[in-house]
Amino acid sequence: MLRRREEEDPRKTLKEGREVTACGVKFLQSLKKSCNKEVDTYASCIDCGSSKLYISKCRPEQRYLDQCVEDNLNIERPPLGYFSKIHVHESSHPPPAPIFRDYKKEADEILHSLPDDRKMRKDYRRFNDWRISAFEN
Amino acid sequence: MSKGPQYQQDMPPPGGYRKFNWERTVLWRPGIIIPGLVGCAVFGIYQAYYQKRHRQTEKFEDRDILNAMEPFIAAERDREWLRLLKKNREIENELMKDVPGWKTGTWFGEPVYYTLGEKWWDPAQLEVFAHSPRKSQMDEMLFHHHSEYSAPKFYDKWIPDFIGRYIW
Numbered sequence: 501m502l503r504r505r506e507e508e509d510p511r512k513t514l515k516e517g518r519e520v521t522a523c524g525v526k527f528l529q530s531l532k533k534s535c536n537k538e539v540d541t542y543a544s545c546i547d548c549g550s551s552k553l554y555i556s557k558c559r560p561e562q563r564y565l566d567q568c569v570e571d572n573l574n575i576e577r578p579p580l581g582y583f584s585k586i587h588v589h590e591s592s593h594p595p596p597a598p599i600f601r602d603y604k605k606e607a608d609e610i611l612h613s614l615p616d617d618r619k620m621r622k623d624y625r626r627f628n629d630w631r632i633s634a635f636e637n
Numbered sequence: 638m639s640k641g642p643q644y645q646q647d648m649p650p651p652g653g654y655r656k657f658n659w660e661r662t663v664l665w666r667p668g669i670i671i672p673g674l675v676g677c678a679v680f681g682i683y684q685a686y687y688q689k690r691h692r693q694t695e696k697f698e699d700r701d702i703l704n705a706m707e708p709f710i711a712a713e714r715d716r717e718w719l720r721l722l723k724k725n726r727e728i729e730n731e732l733m734k735d736v737p738g739w740k741t742g743t744w745f746g747e748p749v750y751y752t753l754g755e756k757w758w759d760p761a762q763l764e765v766f767a768h769s770p771r772k773s774q775m776d777e778m779l780f781h782h783h784s785e786y787s788a789p790k791f792y793d794k795w796i797p798d799f800i801g802r803y804i805w
Contacts, residue, residue, distance in 0.1 A: 502708050509757025510715040517712030524709050551785070555702075556695050583704040584697070601754060 507596050534572035538565040722760065728768045779803065 505513045531539055542565050545558040555562070566577050659666040726741055733739045743749060750758060766774040793801065 502711065505711065505715070510719060511757065513712075514716065514719070517715055520708050520712045554695065555698055556691065578705075580694075580698060581701060583701045599754065599756075601752070603752070 504591070504593070530573055531569070535565060535568040538568045718759075721765070725765065725768055775802075 504516065538561070542558060542561040545561045546553050546555060549557045569575055569577070729741045733741065738745050762774075766777075796804065
């Protein structure tokens with residue numbers, strides 16, 4: 501889902517985004533149903549332990565929570581560094597095809613279709629790529 | 638070499654000085670101070686190493702958690718962003734419905750960016766805040782996180798408003 505977003509625009513990934521959030525919400529709801537007490541102690545430990553929300557201060561509570569989650573939901577905690585490694589996913593969509601536009605052709609088409617006595621705009625200027633100007637970049 | 642002028646020099650007594658009586662110092666003698674200093678230095682080196690490792694692990698874990706959260710946060714952010722842009726679009730529709738030749742999102746029918754075609758491009762800050770009050774724009778630009786206590790302090794009631802709104 502993230503990969504898709506890197507390549508295209510956000511409007512196309514709205515559906516996947518909704519699925520992602522729904523999945524997250526479902527997980528949190530299942531947590532609340534099964535491990536509420538451990539989650540509360542862990543969260544308040546992190547919240548009230550320091551202003552910088554250090555996690556290393558709350559290792560015992562974390563162990564309790566992991567044990568509870570393993571027992572109830574059968575989800576193992578990913579080892580430290582799992583999300584910092586590179587994971588390659590196979591996706592069901594093909595990668596988006598790059599679009600190459602021929603600007604000269606398009607410009608020529610438009611120019612040819614104009615009437616012969618067309619008037620140039622007063623503020624037109626040919627694009628001089630090589631020109632350095634003090635006020636424009 | 639001829640002998641120079643004769644001087645009376647202050648030399649140690651014949652037989653040398655007597656040995657220093659370390660017994661009169663309770664504890665401090667070379668055999669204790671030097672190992673003590675070396676031990677402190679070694680301990681300090683170890684401590685620095687382990688503390689750095691702990692700090693690094695802490696930061697690594699925080700970054701790890703951020704990486705794991707990224708899809709959720711990005712999805713929510715995208716939804717909110719598109720909602721705001723849609724609100725802007727509706728306001729523009731509402732405002733310009735009587736102007737002839739106007740298509741929203743373009744300049745009288747001409748697209749704003751020529752080379753973009755069908756691609757998505759985020760609008761500029763000016764366009765995004767075009768229909769918002771100035772306060773929201775300044776809030777967005779001047780916002781920053783505080784690492785310390787960031788609620789009002791005792792002197793905030795004496796700072797005039799035209800300065801105070803830019804400080805916190």
